[in-house]
Amino acid sequence: MLHPTSGGGEPSLSVRDLTVEFDTPQGIVRAVDGVSFDVFPGETVALVGESGCGKTMTALAILGLVPRPAGRIAGGRIRCDGRNLLGMSNRELRSIRGAVASMVFQEPASSLNPVFTVGKQIAGVLRAHDRGLSRRAARDRVIELLRSVGVPDAASRIDDYPHQWSGGMCQRALIAMAIANRPRLLIADEPTTALDVTIQAQVLEVLDTARRETGAATLLITHDLGVVAEMADRVVVMYAGRVIETATVDEIFxxxxxxxxxxxxxxxxxxxxxxxxxxxxxxxxxxxxxxxxxxxxxxxxxxxxxxxxxxxxxxxxxxxxxxxxxxxxxxxxxxxxxxxxxxxxxxxxxxxxxxx
Ligand SMILES: Nc1ncnc2c1ncn2[C@@H]1O[C@H](COP(=O)(O)OP(=O)(O)OP(=O)(O)O)[C@@H](O)[C@H]1O
Ligand code: SF4
Ligand SMILES: [Mg+2]
Structure with missing residues (x-):
């Protein structure tokens, strides 16, 4: 399924007939029902649709994070950077997360661990994928990453705890963490919804710069059509668990x-x-x-x-x-x-x- 904006290469992410089911007291429900789409290298695809249509579950399924035991992937195929994610063990999936695909969530404050410094958490992500990285080298790399996402005085703020940082700064730290291992796919689920309006644009800019610098494909989940118009190349529209339209951003608007x-x-x-x-x-x-x-x-x-x-x-x-x-x-x-x-x-x- 090639697309004009793709340049004709292999997709970074290819989702086919993805189905996610949940056991509920009223029976089995399909939160995601036969969803298919591609995201090509360097491209930003927006996933849109009203609340409850299955956007977050699609993203979580890609990363092997569908909540268990109530939920499960009931069918389909997910290929990321040429690898088949659905056949993988939990251990393999853990190694994929961060290195191949990573995600920025809606709530920056609750996505960081309050008991560790910001610097330690980012260094942890780096060292999880590069065991040979020394503490010193990891610290330097964290400072460099924080600078690249626009954290002022990164060298002195690296030892702060998350509560000492504003929501916008925490989201920058999470973007730094998400791109630390230069993943091929970056997923951002409502990355600016919880932030002050005044800093939303700055955080989107940081995300876009990160995409450009790493060349990652981006799957952006958002309710905000202004964000779609600003950031996306293509749009996937979902309704009641299904894709009902995909097109370029111009065609959609x-x-x-x-x-x-x-x-x-x-x-x-x-x-x-x-x-x-x-x-x-x-x-x-x-x-x-x-x-x-x-x-x-x-x-x-x-x-x-x-x-x-x-x-x-x-x-x-x-x-x-x-x-x-x-x-x-x-x-x-x-x-x-x-x-x-x-x-x-x-x-x-x-x-x-x-x-x-
Ligand atoms: N643990 C669960 N048990 C049963 N159903 C669930 C569970 N988690 C999610 N769902 C259902 O899955 C559907 C899809 O949820 P999802 O979170 O993907 O929606 P969304 O499109 O991200 O919505 P929003 O825009 O509000 O974030 C919802 O209708 C929800 O009711
Ligand atoms: S016109 Fe199209 S969108 Fe409307 S109900 Fe019929 S098939 Fe569905
Ligand atoms: Mg959601």
Missing amino acids: HAPRHPYTLGLMASLPRLDIDVARLVPIPGQPPHLHRIPAGCAFHPRCRLRHGRSRCVEQSPPLLQVGPTGRRTACHFHDEMTTEVAVVTEEMGADPTVAATP
């Missing part, structure tokens, strides 16, 4: 081919176009115990127009057009008109939305 993607774009504020009003998506995402038959989005879909096919048949994720974009909607060929209608409802300039 200006010519979505799934009514849910259009709903997200029309219901959330954006910086790139002036709108008179937002158009909310009616209703709520389904509970995983009660996923609607056919297209899971059908009870909320304004493009359905009462058609029975949407209730009877689950739309497959199919390639549409020459650019490799994919969508899961029986009536995607009606989306150009639908985008124009919604754009008019928003009171936006239709020429903006008409540009693919």
Whole structure:
């Protein structure tokens, strides 16, 4: 599954038919249901969708961190940097984490251990993958890493404990930790949501610089469409555990081919176009115990127009057009008109939305 932004090489991350299940008192639920996507070297792919759609579970599955015993990977394939992650033992997975793929979480403060200094924790990550590294060399490398993520006075602050650092500084330390062993894949799950608005942009800049310097592929999970527009090359949209659309960031913003993607774009504020009003998506995402038959989005879909096919048949994720974009909607060929209608409802300039 090659893509124009990929340059045609092998993907750093390739996820195929990934399924994650949980045992619950009401029975088995599928938090991730047949998810497939690729992330190519140096590329940033944003994973978006409403709360509970399976974004974090997809990320945790990639790193072998699905919470047990309730959860498990029930099927699929995950290849990272040419290695098959799903066949690996826990020991092998531990060695992969950090060296091949690493993750930055939403809560910087709780992701650091309060009883060790920041410097010790980063040095620990370095030495876990390079047993021969001396304490002295590790300390120098930690200072260098902290400087590269913009921590001022890194040499003197290395011996601080996490509580002495602000949330933004802690997130910089976690990014330093995540890139310490130059992984091929960096996953960031809502990396700025818990931070003050004023420092969100700085932390994103640090993440982007880290991506550029290490050449890592980045999977960025975010609710924030401004962040998507700023950072992503491509976007994977999830709904109720499934991928419902993937496309370049421009295609997603200006010519979505799934009514849910259009709903997200029309219901959330954006910086790139002036709108008179937002158009909310009616209703709520389904509970995983009660996923609607056919297209899971059908009870909320304004493009359905009462058609029975949407209730009877689950739309497959199919390639549409020459650019490799994919969508899961029986009536995607009606989306150009639908985008124009919604754009008019928003009171936006239709020429903006008409540009693919
Ligand atoms: N331990 C668990 N037991 C049962 N179901 C779970 C468990 N953990 C998560 N889930 C379910 O898995 C689904 C996906 O959760 P996930 O955390 O991946 O969502 P998300 O897209 O990251 O949402 P958010 O945007 O709120 O972070 C949710 O609907 C949730 O109810
Ligand atoms: S398949 Fe039907 S219900 Fe689903 S998104 Fe398309 S039009 Fe809407
Ligand atoms: Mg999440």
